[in-house]
Amino acid sequence: MTPDVVVVGGGAMGSAAAWSLARRGADVVLLERFTPGHTNGASHGASRIFRLAYAQPDYIRLARRALDLWRKLESETGRPLLDLTGGVDHGLLAPIEDIAGALDAEGVPGRWLRAEEASERWPGLRFAGPVYFHPTSGRVHADNAVAALQSAAAARGAVVRHETPVLSVTVRAENDVEVVTPAETLRARRVVVAAGAWTPSLLPGLLRVRVTQEQPAHFAPLDPALQWPSFIHHRPDLGVYGLATPGEGIKAGFHGTGPEVDPDHRNFAEEPVHAAQLRDYARHWLPGVDADATTPISCTYTTTPTSDFVIDRTGPLVVLAGFSGHGFKFTPAIGELAADLIAGARPLPRFRIHKTGR
Structure with a gap:
């Protein structure tokens, strides 16, 4: 051919x-x-975070174009793919201020919430410090x-x-x-x-890339009626992300912490120390889930320096x-x-x- x-x-x-x-x-x-x-x-898998919330204008513009094309693909195929639930960033203030400033400069809507206000709106989450809410966020069914x-x-x-x-x-x-x-x-x-x-x-x-096996998990929600935004928790040691995956639970994971692997020789097995750390995180920061009722997920990251x-x-x-x-x-x-x-x-x-x- x-x-x-x-x-x-x-x-x-x-x-x-x-x-x-x-x-x-x-x-x-x-x-x-x-x-x-x-x-x-x-x-x-069934869920990936969609968000315009970046500190770099070129990433914001690329995500905006992706939003238009996701809708075009939905129209062309008749399949619903993107669900805008809103998203939040909380934790370390400096990176969130950078994101908020970049979104504002690009004309993307968003607003600051007090932690107490955010907790009242989304009781399944516990928040650290001020919370930045951006409505043009949600999930894509992968x-x-x-x-x-x-x-x-x-x-x-x-x-x-x-x-x-x-x-x-x-x-x-x-x-x-x-x-x-x-x-x-x-x-x-x-x-x-x-x-x-x-x-x-x-x-x-x-090119140089690092291939790792990552281990997020789905946690069983305590109240299926609760609403969940997609969320990013900015922390000094590592970043945490999460979102609701309908039919599977609340997905949460540490960003880019897994061991390097050969993609042809992965065991897909749950790493117990990492899994325990994620459950401990859920106990403290995700009051809307059962931290001991988890379904592990195994996937690869391929990351540049x-x-x-x-x-x-x-x-x-x-x-x-x-x-x-x-x-x-x-x-x-x-x-x-x-x-x-x-x-x-x-x-x-x-x-x-x-x-x-x-």
Whole structure:
């Protein structure tokens, strides 16, 4: 086969790239090594936080574009994906003031609440210090989002193949990239590599990322009728995030604290010390849950040294990497940026490969 573009990796980012490229009329083949809905990477599950609340204007603008595209995807597929429940930041004041200032400068609504006022509104949470509330926040259904992106891409002519691992990606010439699978060799003018934790093995030496196994959990709510915003707790030692996942409980986790792993040799097992620390956190800060009634979750983070994303082009390759921990909300906008790079656009400075220590 000689498609215009081969996309390697059928998680959120690769699927979004395939959708954006197919919308522009490109001949696209999307290759995913696992079955639909698998739990081996970073795109599975029923909930991811959506928020515009960043201290950096370029991230705010990217999230705004993603909001528009999530709604477009919902309209195109008939699937509800994004639920705006509102979100809060609390804890250390300085980073929250930076976020509030950036949102205000970009014209994004938000307001400060006293901790007592926030606790009265959301009794399932305990708050530290002033609370910043931003209504344009909520959750995206991750599994449904990936499925919707793939179905929308296929409806526009993209070929989507699961259970098709890519063994190698080799640039042969300026407009000739060889993609080898166990069954065949494909040639394309351009290739998008969005392989998550498997990116370093497919593109050795190109960028530095750290692959970790993270362990959030769903906690059983004591009162299912309580309303929950998405929340970020800024702490000196580590960040904590959480949100309600309908049908599964209240999801909470520590941000980026897991051990480094090989994605092909994970045991998916609950790490007892980490799990105990998360339960202790829930006992103190989440009075609306049963801290001992948990369902552990295992996923991977793929993180650059700066925690910025890689959305860049090198020759005929477009590389999408380093999204774990805070990338999912931006998914359709990142797919659009990938399609822009394929069309010859200049990469955005924040997302260049050199920013990750190359």
